[in-house]
Amino acid sequence: MFYLRLARGYRVPDLGRWLLTALAAAVVAAFLLRSLGRALSEPIGGADALVRLLWCLPPLAAVAWFAAVAARSVPARRPERLAGLTAAGAGSRRIRTLIAGEVALACTLGSVLTLLLFLVLRNDIAGPSLAPDLGMGVPLPAAAPVTLLALVPLTAGIAAACSVPVAETLPGGRTRGRTGFGPLRIAVPIGLVVIGAALELIALRPGAPADGRPIHLPAGLGTTSTAALGGWAAGALGLALLTGPLLAWTGRLLAVGRPTPLRLLAGRGLTAQAPRLGPPLAVLTLVLALVLTTVRYWIGTPNRADALPAVEACLVLGCAAAAVLARLAEVRTDRREVTEALLRLGTSPRLLFGAVALRTLAVGTTLLLTGGATAALAAAGLR
Template sequence: MFYLRLVRGYRVLDLGRWLLTATAAAVVAAFLLRALGRALSDPPGAHATLERLLWCLPPLLAIGWFTAIAARALPTQRPERMAGLTAAGAGPRWIRLLIAGELALACALGAVATLLLFLVLRNNIAGPSLAPELGMGVPLPPAAPVALLALLPLAGGLAAAAAVRPGERLPGGEEPDRARHFGPVRTSAAVLLTIGGILTELYALRPAAAYDPRTLGLPADLGHTNAALLGGWAVATLGLALLTGPLLAGTGWLLALGRPSPRRLLAGRGLTGAARELSAPLAMLAFTVAVVLTSVRHWVAPGAEGTGLLPAAEALLTTGCMVGAVLARLAELRALRRPGSTALLRLGASPRLLFGAAMLRWAAAGSVVLATGALTAVLGAGMLT
């Protein structure tokens, strides 16, 4: 009943976050139940069950990532709700559990909706093409779907609870550390990882290595590669992900360099201040889009075998979760920036100036994401050639 009362006060942003979480959980539940149905239909001794379950791991992790970002943004977006809960006697730890429970409930409802559809289709409604996917004609162990679908609210709730720490962002807690600078050690390590990964892949792509054996099979019909190519791409991708934050901060510093105009100054200082908060969601988005585009390029290449529906659906779901995480973080930063924007408007700044600064700030951030994502995609295409 408590969560039903919260729903009565939902705004469009709250409802969109809740529906996106429930929809993503419903799709992942369909993947899990399909793996269960195929396991029931396969003859004894088949070894593809574990592989099908592993295919469900990337979208499950994507849901966990999205729920973590959404839970971390909720106290900033709805301060009146947090203040009301505090006035009712809820402390920081209890509020964190309530946020985690709200997102876990959304995951659970999406999973239950898919389970009901799965049971209805198993009741001699699905056609012959779907019969192997549902395990029709084979008794369904009651504990199996419950155990699989319990992973969804568990993953969503744990990720949300771990994202909002009791000591920050909640009423009665300490103010979070908003250090805006990246240490030289992290930046140097990110640069070294990126350069080392690129050099390793270039060495593996040298003309003399054209006939090196590629013994590592890649999933989703992406062909074969070798350890040097795969390791170089993985190391360079990790370096680019760690380098996203310093690049955002450095771009903001360049915008405010010299004697900038008010628009450039606001955009540069805003981007530098938001670099730490934006680095992880934007890095994950750039990585996901780069991997998806590289895979699609390989699938549609002449002579390629293509792929099935499952990888394409998982790519779409994972990309949607990453985009949702970025939007949640942007909404959080907008809520944090609202007092400063209100003060500037009271001092006489025009709304056009603030809008122009915002456009310049996001154009600069988009350039950084485009650069890191494009380099990740190029290195991935080199690995698959």
């Protein structure tokens, strides 16, 4: 009943976030039920069932990531809701539990709708092409779909609960993080990038394909070597971790010397927002680079494309983009007081719009460099 009353006060962004969470959970539930149907249709003891279940982990992790970022943005974007809950006697831990429960409820709704569709299609409605995916003709254990579908709201709810610090769930209790990066936060990513580049060079040396045992990649991506795969993994992780510091350095570069008001506002704003914008933008850039590399490989080698990885890639990419939008909305809400103060001081709205445009251009340039390097490392390891 509490969540029904809470939904009555939803605005369009809140309703969109809730519906996107339910839709993503429904797609992940479809992947899990498909793996269950395939396992029922095949002989007992096959190893393919475990492989198909492992394919469900990337979209499940993407939904949990989106739920965590969206839940973290609720206290900043809806302080009046939290003020009312606090006045009613709810503490910080109680509020965090309520936010996680809202996310879990949305995931439960999406999973239940998918389960109902799965059961309806199993009732001799689906055609022969879908029969193996649904496990038609084989009795369905009641505990199997319930156990699998419980993973979606449970994972998303735990991720949402862990993403919101207790100090940030109370009105006026938001803590300002540091805008800089320590030496360790910079040395580790640079070391990973160097190690990844060195492994890639080892894998690309003459005669390297004859060394070792090739690794067969999923989704029809051919084979690669251990050095190439390890080099891409280390390099991609290093570039992802380096996205935040690069954004901060780009902001300082914009404000270097004797900057104009436009450069000063854009540079200082980007430097302050880099620690919070870095993680979601890094995830989005990594996923997009991997998707583009896969599509390029499929185009170069016809009849190698696979529909299931393509659908999963679209879901992961959508969750990453939605997480970036949620973080941008959170940052915009936090900067509202600063923007209003600048307007009261007589700052031109055109100047503020120009600063936002300059920041966007700087961020896009930085992500183009990191994403291009990630895609280059991935393309070099495929053969």
